[in-house]
Amino acid sequence: MLNNRxxxxxxxxxxxxxxxxxEIEKAEGVYMYGPSGKKYLDLISGVSxxxxxxxxxxxxxxxxxxxxxxxxxxxxxxxxxxxxxxxxSRLASILxxxxxxxxxxxxxxxxxxxxxxxxxxxxxRSRIIYFRNAYHGSTHAAMSxxxxxxxxxxxxxxxxxxxxxxxxxxxxxxxIDDHTACVIVEPIQAEAGVILPExxxxxxxxxxxxxxxxxxxxxxxxTGFGRTGTMFAIDRFGVVPDILVLAKALGGGMPLGxxxxxxxxxxxxxxxxxxxxxxxxxxxxxxxxxxxxxxxxIIEEKLAESCRSKSELFRxxxxxxxxxxxxxxxxxxxxxxxxxxxxxxxxxxxxxxxxVLDYFLFCSDAFRIAPPLxxxxxxxxxxxxxxxxxxxDAQKKCKI
Ligand SMILES: Cc1ncc(COP(=O)(O)O)c(C=O)c1O
Numbered sequence: 001m002l003n004n005r006x007x008x009x010x011x012x013x014x015x016x017x018x019x020x021x022x023e024i025e026k027a028e029g030v031y032m033y034g035p036s037g038k039k040y041l042d043l044i045s046g047v048s049x050x051x052x053x054x055x056x057x058x059x060x061x062x063x064x065x066x067x068x069x070x071x072x073x074x075x076x077x078x079x080x081x082x083x084x085x086x087x088x089s090r091l092a093s094i095l096x097x098x099x100x101x102x103x104x105x106x107x108x109x110x111x112x113x114x115x116x117x118x119x120x121x122x123x124x125r126s127r128i129i130y131f132r133n134a135y136h137g138s139t140h141a142a143m144s145x146x147x148x149x150x151x152x153x154x155x156x157x158x159x160x161x162x163x164x165x166x167x168x169x170x171x172x173x174x175x176i177d178d179h180t181a182c183v184i185v186e187p188i189q190a191e192a193g194v195i196l197p198e199x200x201x202x203x204x205x206x207x208x209x210x211x212x213x214x215x216x217x218x219x220x221x222x223t224g225f226g227r228t229g230t231m232f233a234i235d236r237f238g239v240v241p242d243i244l245v246l247a248k249a250l251g252g253g254m255p256l257g258x259x260x261x262x263x264x265x266x267x268x269x270x271x272x273x274x275x276x277x278x279x280x281x282x283x284x285x286x287x288x289x290x291x292x293x294x295x296x297x298i299i300e301e302k303l304a305e306s307c308r309s310k311s312e313l314f315r316x317x318x319x320x321x322x323x324x325x326x327x328x329x330x331x332x333x334x335x336x337x338x339x340x341x342x343x344x345x346x347x348x349x350x351x352x353x354x355x356v357l358d359y360f361l362f363c364s365d366a367f368r369i370a371p372p373l374x375x376x377x378x379x380x381x382x383x384x385x386x387x388x389x390x391x392x393d394a395q396k397k398c399k400i
Contacts, residue, residue, distance in 0.1 A: 022351055027054035030375050032356065040351060041383050043371045044358045048190075048222045048332065051249040052297045053372040059252045062293035066286045076104065076282040083288035090292055091260070094231060094299075096240045101266040104258050104283025108221040108247030109137025111257035112184075114277050115243045116141050116159075118259060119182035119215045121276060122268045128159070129176060129183040129214075131167040133192035133362040136184065136219055136245075145184055147192075148362055168198045173208050180214035182243070187233035190222040193363025194327050194334035202239040215242040215265070221257075222332065225249035225295070226304030226373050229311070229330035236329075252294025254287035303373040307331045310380060314369060317384035320391045324365075333369040337391075340364035341398040346390055353386040 002010065004023055022040065026033045030053055032040045045051060052059060066083055073079050088102040105111050120126055130136070130145035137143070144159035146152060147167075165172040167189055176183055183205055189195040209216040218241035223233040227249070230236040234244070242265060247257035269276030298304060307330035314333060315326050325336040337343050343359070347367055350357040358368050371383070 018348075020351075020356075022356070029053045029055075030372050030379050038354075040354055040356050041371075041379065041386070042356045043350075043369050043383060044356050045249075045370050045372050046253075047248065047358065047368075048227055048370050049248045049251075050253055051225045051227060051303065051373045052252060052294045052301075053374040054253070056252070056294065056297055056374070058297055059290050059293045062252075062289040063254070063286055066289035070285060072281065072284060076279045081283070081285050081288075083285040083292070084283045087288040087292040087295075090295060091258075095244070095260065096234065098240065098242070098262045099244050099260045101263045102258050102260045103266060103269075103277065104256065104288065105279050106255050106282050106284075107137070107257045108219075108245070109139040109142045109257075110279070110282070111221070111245045111247050111259045112136045112142040112145075112219065113139055115217050115245050115259040116145070116182065116184070117277060118243060118261065118265065118269060119217060122265050123181045123213065123215060125179055125181035125214070126161040127179045127181055128162045129165060129180055130162060131165055131185055131189070133167065133189060133195070134184070134186060134219075135191035135361055136186075136221075167192070167195060168201055170198075170201060170204055173204055176205070176208040176212055176214055178212050180209075180212055182215040182217050183209055184217040184219060186219045186221075186223065187237055187239070188223050188228060188329060188332065190332065191361035191363070193336070193360045193366045194329070194332055194368075196327075196329060197237070202237050206239050206241075209242070217241055217243040217245065219245045221245060221247045222370075226298045226307060227330055227332050227370065228328075229304060229307045231298070231304050249294065250291050251287045252290040252292075254284070254290040256284070256287040256291050257282075298373070301374070304330075307373055310373075310375060310377075313377060313380050314384065317381060318387065320388055320395075322391045322395055327366070328369075331370055331373055331375075334360065334363065334366040335369060336366040337394075338365075339398075342391075342394045343367050345394045345398045349393065350390060353390045355383065355386050355390065 024032045092100040132147040134147040244260040250256045322337050327334045347357045
């Protein structure tokens with residue numbers, strides 16, 4: 001009889017030739033547990049999903065309570081479902097006034113699709129401006145605004161009339177003009193290896209968009225829900241987009257995405273033709289209940305605020321000759337090593353040190369640290385002790 005590892009390779013569609021292949025039976029807080037009880041400290045949060053940790057009791061309670069009432073009822077947008085209404089109202093209460101209309105979907109990529117369609121529909125224009133090394137998802141439109149030629153080239157033809165600029169290149173923003181439907185940008189570029197905007201860059205994009213009546217779309221799929229030290233990057237930079245895209249931590253561990261705008265802009269999906277964007281499962285009631293519970297935990301436990309001191313602790317503890325730089329904000333950190341080989345070694349061997357680490361898509365010489373925001377001081381110290389031993393090992397084994 002085949003074991004789970006063999007069945008995994010045989011029957012599940014694979015996306016790399018060397019998947020991490022960790023078998024997990026249970027997860028709680030910042031830890032995941034293998035079948036033999038081996039414990040792994042999660043430094044990734046499923047890529048910025050589990051901001052309130054694995055199976056936060058309040059999230060689990062909300063899931064169970066909603067499952068006892070109803071699961072799916074009807075395609076999105078027809079029936080008044082209180083989990084959607086409650087979550088949308090709560091989100092609107094903490095977002096800027098012009099972001100009070102929430103369209104729930106199932107994932108980040110789907111939310112990006114909705115946002116781009118909305119921008120085209122509202123402006124009547126087709127040009128979409130995006131940035132080098134941006135990652136917005138894996139569906140066709142999301143890929144059309146992905147800032148890597150390697151990926152884009154493999155799937156052409158993609159959406160026409162997309163235009164790539166360099167992140168932090170102020171001069172290139174002159175390309176935003178009266179033909180531009182929208183500019184889509186991650187306020188902090190995540191998969192590029194956590195690249196922060198230079199002072200004034202987001203402000204200038206905002207100004208150009210306003211002047212040319214183009215819409216500004218912020219992709220806060222990774223930066224949202226406290227990860228960078230404020231609830232959203234909007235709060236940190238004081239720049240408000242016309243459309244905000246959320247996913248990952250939005251569902252508190254359940255699949256949920258959203259594109260958010262003003263009622264006026266969103267209403268362009270209502271007519272000529274009606275049903276401008278349709279989803280069967282978007283805003284699933286169990287996912288909305290879980291997401292709202294998780295959001296309340298982030299607020300009550302002041303997780304965004306606590307990110308800053310936790311980030312400092314990682315930076316203080318992680319001193320090693322292999323580390324060139326630790327970049328980032330809050331608990332979205334990139335640890336830059338001397339070369340990609342060391343990164344590869346560290347990530348592959350992390351489970352042996354009781355850690356889960358991960359790559360960035362477009363930055364081969366750094367690994368990611370993005371643990372649940374609930375991580376404690378002791379857990380950070382434990383993680384750093386293990387990381388330093390792992391890096392000692394990497395220093396001996398990989399070519400530098
Ligand atoms: C910034 C950003 N936008 C969009 C997405 C796409 O989200 P999903 O994988 O839920 O489709 C991701 C996924 O990693 C992301 O990091």
